[in-house]
Amino acid sequence: MQLTSLNMHVAGLMRCRVEPGILSTEQAHAAMQLHLDCTVDTCRVRRRARATLVEEGRCVLDERALP
Numbered sequence: 001m002q003l004t005s006l007n008m009h010v011a012g013l014m015r016c017r018v019e020p021g022i023l024s025t026e027q028a029h030a031a032m033q034l035h036l037d038c039t040v041d042t043c044r045v046r047r048r049a050r051a052t053l054v055e056e057g058r059c060v061l062d063e064r065a066l067p
Contacts, residue, residue, distance in 0.1 A: 016043040028052035 013020055013031045016038055023031060031049035040047040053059035 013045050016045055018044065020045050020048050023049060023052045025052065025056050025058060028056075028058075 012018070013027070013034055016035065020027075020031065028049040031045050032053070035043050035046040035049070038046045040050055050059065050061075054061060
């Protein structure tokens with residue numbers, strides 16, 4: 001498979017321990033799907049994606065998930 005600029009960033013979201021940097025809302029949604037079985041405690045990508053979606057008002061955390 002050839003990586004294009006469109007899917008290059010998605011390829012960078014595959015590794016849980018690598019900080020993905022700033023994500024768009026669409027990238028955050030994709031990251032949440034890619035890391036469906038991960039937790040925010042162990043996966044930096046899922047943690048960043050969740051934070052992005054919360055900041056954008058696209059995800060509201062249950063009070064049990066708040067620190």
